Amino acid sequence: xxTFETMTINMGPQHPSTHGVLQLVxxxxxxxxxxxxxxxxxxxxxxxxxxxxxxxxxxxPLTDRLDYLAPMHNNLGYVLAVEKLFGLxxxxxxxxxxxxxxxxxxxxxxxxLVWLACHALDIGAMTVFLYCFRERETVMDFYEKISxxxxxxxxxRVGGLSADLxxxxxxxxxxxxxxxxxxxxxxxxxxxxxxxxxxxxQGVGVISAEDAIDLGVSGPSLRGSGxxxxxxxxxxxxxxxxxxxxxxxxxxxxxxxxxxCRLKELRESCKIILQALDRLKPGPILADAPKVCLPxxxxxxxxxxxxxxxxxxxxxxxxxxxxxxxxGVENPKGEVGYYLVSDGSPRPYRMKIRPASFINxxxxxxxxxxxxxADVVAVIGTLDIVLGxxxx
Amino acid sequence: MTELLxxxxxxxxxxxxxxxxxLSLAAYMVLAERKILGRMQLRYGPNRVGPFGLCQxxxxxxxxxxxxxxxxxxxxxVMFLIAxxxxxxxxxxxxxxxxxxxxxxxxxxxxPMVVCDLNIGLLYFLGLSSLAVYSIALGGWASNSKYAxxxxxxxxxxxxxxxxxxxxAVVPVVLSAKSFSLTDIVLSQAxxxxxxxxxxxxxxxxxxxxxxxxxxxxxxxxxxxxxVAGYHTEYSGMRFGLFFVGEYINVIILGAMVTVLxxxxxxxxxxxxxxxxxxxxxxxxFCFIWxxxxxxxxxxxxxxHFGWKFLIPVALANVLVTGAVMLAIGS
Amino acid sequence: MIASVVFYLLAAATLAATLLCITRxxxxxxxxxxxxxxxxxxxxxxxxxxxxxxxxxMIIYAGAIMVLFLFIIMMLxxxxxxxxxxxxxxxxxxxxxxxxxxxxxxxxxxxxxxxxAGSGAAFHASxxxxxxxxxxxxxxxxxxxxxxxLFAAVGxxxxxxxxxxxxxxxx
Numbered sequence: 001x002x003t004f005e006t007m008t009i010n011m012g013p014q015h016p017s018t019h020g021v022l023q024l025v026x027x028x029x030x031x032x033x034x035x036x037x038x039x040x041x042x043x044x045x046x047x048x049x050x051x052x053x054x055x056x057x058x059x060x061p062l063t064d065r066l067d068y069l070a071p072m073h074n075n076l077g078y079v080l081a082v083e084k085l086f087g088l089x090x091x092x093x094x095x096x097x098x099x100x101x102x103x104x105x106x107x108x109x110x111x112x113l114v115w116l117a118c119h120a121l122d123i124g125a126m127t128v129f130l131y132c133f134r135e136r137e138t139v140m141d142f143y144e145k146i147s148x149x150x151x152x153x154x155x156x157r158v159g160g161l162s163a164d165l166x167x168x169x170x171x172x173x174x175x176x177x178x179x180x181x182x183x184x185x186x187x188x189x190x191x192x193x194x195x196x197x198x199x200x201x202q203g204v205g206v207i208s209a210e211d212a213i214d215l216g217v218s219g220p221s222l223r224g225s226g227x228x229x230x231x232x233x234x235x236x237x238x239x240x241x242x243x244x245x246x247x248x249x250x251x252x253x254x255x256x257x258x259x260x261c262r263l264k265e266l267r268e269s270c271k272i273i274l275q276a277l278d279r280l281k282p283g284p285i286l287a288d289a290p291k292v293c294l295p296x297x298x299x300x301x302x303x304x305x306x307x308x309x310x311x312x313x314x315x316x317x318x319x320x321x322x323x324x325x326x327x328g329v330e331n332p333k334g335e336v337g338y339y340l341v342s343d344g345s346p347r348p349y350r351m352k353i354r355p356a357s358f359i360n361x362x363x364x365x366x367x368x369x370x371x372x373x374a375d376v377v378a379v380i381g382t383l384d385i386v387l388g389x390x391x392x
Numbered sequence: 393m394t395e396l397l398x399x400x401x402x403x404x405x406x407x408x409x410x411x412x413x414x415l416s417l418a419a420y421m422v423l424a425e426r427k428i429l430g431r432m433q434l435r436y437g438p439n440r441v442g443p444f445g446l447c448q449x450x451x452x453x454x455x456x457x458x459x460x461x462x463x464x465x466x467x468x469x470v471m472f473l474i475a476x477x478x479x480x481x482x483x484x485x486x487x488x489x490x491x492x493x494x495x496x497x498x499x500x501x502x503x504p505m506v507v508c509d510l511n512i513g514l515l516y517f518l519g520l521s522s523l524a525v526y527s528i529a530l531g532g533w534a535s536n537s538k539y540a541x542x543x544x545x546x547x548x549x550x551x552x553x554x555x556x557x558x559x560x561a562v563v564p565v566v567l568s569a570k571s572f573s574l575t576d577i578v579l580s581q582a583x584x585x586x587x588x589x590x591x592x593x594x595x596x597x598x599x600x601x602x603x604x605x606x607x608x609x610x611x612x613x614x615x616x617x618x619x620v621a622g623y624h625t626e627y628s629g630m631r632f633g634l635f636f637v638g639e640y641i642n643v644i645i646l647g648a649m650v651t652v653l654x655x656x657x658x659x660x661x662x663x664x665x666x667x668x669x670x671x672x673x674x675x676x677x678f679c680f681i682w683x684x685x686x687x688x689x690x691x692x693x694x695x696x697h698f699g700w701k702f703l704i705p706v707a708l709a710n711v712l713v714t715g716a717v718m719l720a721i722g723s
Numbered sequence: 724m725i726a727s728v729v730f731y732l733l734a735a736a737t738l739a740a741t742l743l744c745i746t747r748x749x750x751x752x753x754x755x756x757x758x759x760x761x762x763x764x765x766x767x768x769x770x771x772x773x774x775x776x777x778x779x780x781m782i783i784y785a786g787a788i789m790v791l792f793l794f795i796i797m798m799l800x801x802x803x804x805x806x807x808x809x810x811x812x813x814x815x816x817x818x819x820x821x822x823x824x825x826x827x828x829x830x831x832x833x834x835x836x837x838x839x840a841g842s843g844a845a846f847h848a849s850x851x852x853x854x855x856x857x858x859x860x861x862x863x864x865x866x867x868x869x870x871x872x873l874f875a876a877v878g879x880x881x882x883x884x885x886x887x888x889x890x891x892x893x894x
Contacts (some may be wrong), residue, residue, distance in 0.1 A: 031542070200690070517786070572775075
């Protein structure tokens, strides 16, 4: 055939495997992708702008809705940034720190389970999807018991936690963390040894370490390319330096390597949770900073100081010193950072979010141009994007 | 003339019986698949309509019939409307040559339990299965949609490629039965099913048959995660239903062919022949469903490589070796 | 008697389908009519007592070669007609007529089974006899033809390889 005409198709925003409302404009030569252009913005809610009109406490619920598959980790990044702005970083009580780590790692498990489920489903392995969702449901139950909500938890607070853990939950979490590696074995049993699965993801979506760094890719997608970089270890926050865990790194640069990285992270998360549960001691859950932290309800109704602080915080909001901070945390999907600028008023002058998915998505054209249309689906899966975070 | 009439009536009765059985079986295959997959995936499957969800197929049909039958603008109307019917019809026609049990004697008359025992029954089946491509190709093309076209092209390439290995896999069977007639093939397996005698051919045939039925791991023409729904993206209502039912009729006919060619047809101890036949067909169908619950989907190029660079050479070698061995034994 | 009626019916249908095939503007429609002609031809072969040839007519011509035609047409992306949509019932007439003739003849053939009855069979060519003729009497001719096909296949491969495109070699 002498003609080199390409066919342009719209993949999404209504498409079974674009994970939400991502639109990809694909130029196809037969089944080979010549050019892939992501179009985003279908889920834009203006979180950054909205937060300029809210007090620092009121912004918190918005962060749940960024990466809605890992809400607590978003909360964590935000509260850490605000605490840094208020100079509270060292005042956070030990118990709150440990609970934050537990919840963050549960969140990582939850997010990675959705990744594995959808990735497998996109490649056609239907059963893994439901197996993963079974375990995810357990984590959801923990979420519900601890924060009252399954998805938009809004559990962390500036200075600590909104409430202590309910009685008995520690044993349940411990049991889950002990069983989880066995479940990972089950998923591996269905996938890792499967020739079709290997063929579908080995050598697919290759991105070199240099390209990944140049594009700003982070998280497991970066580590799958052999870059040993994990904020939990390299810029520890919330007491991560006290835990013994390995950073999963693969050097295959392909989907297969990223698959193994994430599976290893699932196992490492279980290890961290078990260690954190051992460190968990009774104690206060909120920093002793009454001008910043919302006082417990008991104090509000029983003491005059509590009532005044409550009134001040709710009606006006705590005022930080003018300045700017940036805090990045290792979200399940990559580095999520919050850049806060304060002009001394009770509201952020500017909040800029560095979303992991948005920046990882940049790598998509590079990873799938020249490959087949079926690989695009695998690449979307392996990048583990969430549209709530991309569009903000 | 009366003889002719009786023959015609008998064929008609058999046809109606087969239509009724196969169509209801296809409807319940859908239910069985949903149930079995559900159980494999920690779900219940449909269980609301009737006891154990047994009325679900009926509810599905009512739903599909009452849905709007959309024809996309600028579609090729005639072709678009005909294609789904073709899918089901061609699958149904294949049943004409499948022998279900040994001839039954009724009122002093020997009635063969097959609609039409062609002496080229096997070729008839292969011919029809090669025609099955048309419903996909035309349905996908006539929709005038890019995803449908992609699905149609994939379907064409896949079915053509795997027909070859399927055709080659049945050669050893024909060699040992010395006939193209399916009845003769079943009779030749009285002591050993061909599965034992020709294990390689059996495996190749099973794989090709799965590809032929467009089911996981070979469901590329309709791989929903890549090309939405492939060739039937634009179909709705009962026309989609026809494609869907056609797929399940196909599963049954292919299961029947596996049974006839490799599992010894109606042969089996204790139980009546027809029961054995049904059991074997259902066992093959279960394997299809099981595979769907377990395996991911191949990629287009991998599918082609597998078909052309592995299955067909192996099938050819198998034909050669079988032929040589049979010549040496002198059977 | 019935056999000759069936033959003339089928012959007429074949001719009509072929005529329709060469007068269609849409290549896909033409392909379909051609397939239909092959269908009728296969039935004629069957009527004449050559079921094997009939089956091969279906498998090879209708089932493989025409499918490849279709494949190429689709690859070239000749989308269905750009004409505005008019519901033209007359377009159904040739389709229905041809299908009815073919279906009717098929049913008749199944019921009559002329090959078995021996009536009207011009010559008898069971698979066995056909095979003997092909690989015994005309073995040399068959070999020569198959060598030619081999050359053609190699040539096609060479021409196809010349494309400067980096992609998996799709057959």
